[in-house]
Amino acid sequence: MSFRSKGALSVALMSALLPSLCIGENVPLTKTVVDARPIPMDRGAAETWKMLKKLHTRASILMIVAHPDDEDGATLAYESRGLGVRTNLMTLNRGEGGANVMSSDLWDALGLVRTEELLQADRYYGLDGQYFSTVADYGFSKSLKEALGQWGHDRVLRDAVRVVRTVRPLIVCSVFVGGPTDGHGNHATAGLMAQEVFKAAGDPKMFPEQIKEGLLPWTPVKTYARTPFFRTSEKGAYDYANHRWTPLGVTNHVTGKWEPGQVSTTVTIPSGTFDTPLGLTYPQISREGLGFQKSQNGGADIPFPGPQVSNYHRFGSHIAAKDKENSFFDGIDISLTGIADLAGNEPPTFLKTGLKQINDAVESAIAGFAAQDPSAIAGTLANGLKATNSLVAEVEKSTLAQEEKYNILHELTTKQQQFNTALLASLSLSVEADVVPPPSSDGIPAEFRGTQRTFQMATPGKNFNVRVHLFDGGKLPVEVQSVELNATSGKSWNASSGSAAPRTIEPGNVSDVRFTAKVPDDEPYTRPYFTRPGMEQSYYDIADNSSWGMALSPYPLHATVRFSFDGLTLESSRVVQVISKVDGPGTLRYPMPVGPPVSVAISPSAGVIPLDEKSFSVSVRLHNNVEGHADETVHLVLPDGWTSTPQSMPVNFTQMGEEQAVTFTIRPGNVSQKPYEITAVADYAGKSYKEGYVTVGYTGLRPYFLYSPAAYKATGTDVKMAPSQNIGYIEGSGDDVPASLKALGVNVSFLSAQDLASADLSKYNSILVGVRAYAVRPDLVANNNRLLNYVKNGGVVMVQYNTPEFDHNYGPYPYVMTNDPEEVTDEKSVVTILDPNNPLFTWPNKITSKDFDGWIEERGSKFLSSWDSKYEPLLETHDEGQSPQKGGLVYARYGKGAYIYNAYAFYRQLPLGVPGAYRIFANMLSLPKNPQFLSGK
Structure with missing residues (x-):
């Protein structure tokens, strides 16, 4: 046994460094496995x-797509598991701009969620590697031109060339063709890149800096795209940029020529093939993987077995190729x-x-x-x-x-x-590595103790124990050369073994090798290697070039076991796992992260400060990662002339994982219409901590950690709010609107299923329906009539952005959303106020077009397409070339109250502190006390 600290290199990265790497007789190339255990189809005989x-x-393929869940999983599984093809996937962005049905994680937090979901799906596809580019999903884009304008053509192509030169595939393909049939601009960019990289990756004049780094040019043999299937019909292809049907056809980006007519099928992949040893078809296998992408689809939908094919069109080939092929690899000696x-x-x-x-x-x-x-x-x-x-x-x-x-x-x-x-x-050799409690002296055998919970976050300077578990499930004895703990940072963790590794492990036997280790004081935290200063930047800055293209930074510690068999050295490497227990899922193992002793956050992180504000409160939340007792002090760094009560606050923790919130009352003095920033600082053990992390995801998904400064960024804003409002909130799939409303002095009451069924709703001035609530709250659907009666008796209901599940006339009068509702993606699109005298625009804030300045990502989504005349449309906006959209904010009087459907993206604007969005929302919340509304208008 020994401890060795070294940098962990991916297989692809090590390959990229060749031929300088010398691979000798007893130095096999190894790959660290992140997951605690392989899925069943990746064990033993299978x-x-x-x-x-x-x-x-030697067959190999690289598929290029835009977001997680775009991939043709059935084809990937067929090629990898069915044919043995070395299969890699490049996903341009992480889906940061999408929606989330599982939690309130949005933006970069959602990007991490979707990254982890895709990595889980990849295991079922049987992928050899997953790569990402440096661009971020800025939201729905309707054209290729828009996407390239946001990202920059050369940035995306450079990233794609780097991946191709790294994995060196024979075939490059995409689900998309690079045109209107792809559905939107991000998709089209992926299709374009699959064709352009086919030419560019082998050209030494393209991105020569990569060649200087050691990545030599590589020319794939052929390039394909899936035959268009998105929004095509006998009318042609739907062009989202111009909102019209166009004749079918596609630009061949390899030849530069327009190919009119239905894009032909060159090769039909029998992706529905039944895998006899696994007992499933490849669509079933892939859909089980796709089901892990729950933030987008809510969970798995496994189809019945049956025939299925995937049709692909060949756009380019460097060899003579037939018009009709039997596989991607026809004409290639694979x-x-x-x-x-x-x-x-x-x-x-x-x-x-x-x-x-x-x-x-x-x-x-x-x-x-x-x-x-x-x-x-x-x-x-x-x-x-x-x-x-x-x-x-x-x-x-x-x-x-x-x-x-x-x-x-x-x-x-x-x-x-x-x-x-x-x-x-x-040989059926198994290796697992867990953090474990120190050995007990009470005499109870370990097998009767069961699996014990451990800490969830290692901190610099922490001492802990690791057990490396070896098992020989085969029929042959195998020698054990060494058992080591390896650190990816290259720093010393002072690991030492407390038990000897066996010289031989016999069939059916196990052996546990125990280590003690200490986290280095300067060990980097487990965090994304990619960051950006704000949502307005549509690409990431890379902090660690050694991690470029990877899904995430490598976890800090892994165990490597070297076995000796027939004169060869075999390696198995596993990331060290921490253990938790959750009712329902049971015991969960996740890779051990390293983080700060205290995480500091202000919630919300952005907002507004009314110009007449004399005092307001902020809440600083501290999360303790120190084992046992910890004494900390918290204070705020304020703008000049501002004061807080208290000036500082001692915080005492008694156990690891404990959280405490400290409330400060701030007196800002004179507030101007300009940005302000407040920073929270926690002092512990002679060091100051000014940032914190949130654990993104949901139960069952491997967690990851998004770090941000412990700051509250707010803009002085001329915003007023009717006093003494009692607001009910029907939470949907999760959003940060309730926390954001605290800037207006509003604290909402969350309504449970029981509240909707039987509580007295008349005590609420307004009831807000959260995003996607009709998709995830069957109790809301069941009790919708109670909401309408509440409106009829004088209440105000505002339904925020909801998906087509809302298209069932849940309002007081009929309306139509359609299954493919419109959205306006240009956050700078002109917004016209159709009725400036409507109560929503007059009191207590006079709303003008300036209140739509500074919006982020989009105007709104899921606009109504038609509605009863009793609804009044209040706003109109549209993207360039789009027909006018008036169904984003509609208002109806019903009985004594009012009903509002609002598709505008306030759920994105409020948490980001957009001033105009607060002014408009304040008017909607103030409607029950609006004198004009009370007069019956």
Whole structure:
């Protein structure tokens, strides 16, 4: 046993550094596994069979899409699991601008949620790698021109070229074609990039800085896109930019020519194939993975087995290719021995001989494979790995040209990794690494204790224990060379073992190796390596170039076990996990993160300050990660001339994970119409902490951590609010509107299902319906008539942005939303006030067009398309080329009260502190006390 601190490199990154890496006889390429346990189809005999298929081919593919959940998962699963293709996915952005049905996480927090969801889905697709570009989802875009204007053509192409040069695929494809049929601009950009990178990645003149870094050019053989299926009909393709149907056809970005008519199918992928060993079709497997993307779809919908195909059109090829193909790889030698083609027309004899020897071993292993005893082929696989190691050494010392050597070593090191994985699976070797409590002296056997909870966040200087659990589930004994803890930061964690590793692990036996370790005082926190200063920047700045393209920064600590089998060293590496227990899901294991001893946050983080405000309160929330007793002090850094009561506040924690909120009353003096910032500072153990994190996600999703300064940014605003308002709130899928309303002095009462069914609603001046509430609150649907009666008797109901589940005439009069409702994505679109004298625009704030300045991401979504004449449309706006949209804010008197449907994106504007949005919302909340409204208008 030993402890070694080293940087963790992904397989793709290590490949990118070749040929400078020397892979020797006993140094197999290894990959750290993040998940606590593989999914069932990636264990034992099933994993062995999958790896045999991968070993038998050099086929490789890269799919490029726009957001998480865009991917053609059935095709990815068919290619990877069915055919053994090395399969990678590039997702341009992380879906930051989308909606969220699972939690109130939006923007960059939602981006982290969707990243984690996609990583879980990727396991079912059987991906070898997941990559992201540096661009962020700025919201729905209706045209390719708009998307490229936001992101910059060269930025996206540069990122795509880097990925292609890293993974070096034979095939590049996309779900999108780069035109109107793609649905919107982000999709079209992905389709465009799949075609442009086909030409650009192999051109040494394109992005030469990458070549200086060690990434040599690479030219894929062919490029494809899925035959258009989004918003096409006999009328043609729907052009979102101009809101019209256009003739079917597509621009071939490889040739630059317009190809009119229905885009033809070059190859039909039988993605509905049934996988006999797994007992599922590939659509079933992929849809199980897609079901993890719950923030968008709410959960899995597994189809019944049956025929299914995916049709793709070939846009470009560097080889002669038929109009109709049987697979992506027609005309390409994708056999293992086909690696020799990378050495030119006359490959050296040693290369062809070595590849044949490796291939013979793989074919012998395939012939000898038996699911009931995969270890029977372990010796054959070992021979194949030995032959691969020998050939790597010969290639390294050969006189092959630099680029030929680079490309061949990329393929051979991939085979080394695949052999390593196949051998571990065939031998049924299992490794897990958990944080555990210190050994107990009470004499109770560990098996009777059960799994024990651990801390959830390691802090600098913390001492803790790790147990590395080894299990031989096969039929052969295996030697254990070493068990180590490795740090990705390169810093020393002072790890030492408290128990000896076994020299041999016998079939059916387990062995636990225990370590003590200490987090370095200067260990970096577990946080995204990509950041941006605000939502207005549509791309990320990269803090750590070594993590470029990865889904997330590597976790800080992993255990590596080296086994010895038949003279070879095999490696299995697992991230160290912390343990929690939650009623329902049960025991949960997540990678151990490192974070600060105290997390500091002000909620909300943005808002407004009324010009006449004499005092207001802010709440500072502290989360303690220190074990045992911790004494801290909190104070505020205020603008000049401002004071707070108290000036500082001591906070005493007694246990880890505890949270406390400290309220400060602030007296701002004179408030002007300008930005202000308040910062919270916590002092602990001689250090000051001015930032905090939120744990994004929901129960069952691997958590991640979004850091932000502990600051409240607010703008002095001429905004007034009717006093003494009692507001009820029907929460939907989650939003931050209630917290934002505190800036107006409003504290809402959340209405439960029981409240909706039987409580006295008349005590509320207004009732707000949260975003997507009709999609996630069946109790709201069931009791909707009670809301209408509340309005009829004098109340005011305002329904915020809701999805087509609302399209069932839940209002007092009929309306139509449609299943594909309009949205206005240009946050700078001109807004016309149709009735300036309506009570919503007159009191207590006089609303003008200036109140729509400074909006962020969009105007609104899910506008009504038609409505009864008793509704009055109050605003009109539209994107360029779009027909006027008046269904974003409609108002109706009903009985003594009023009913409002509001599709404008206040749920995005209020948490970001947009002044005009607060003024308009204040008027809507003040409506029950508006003199004009009370007079019956």
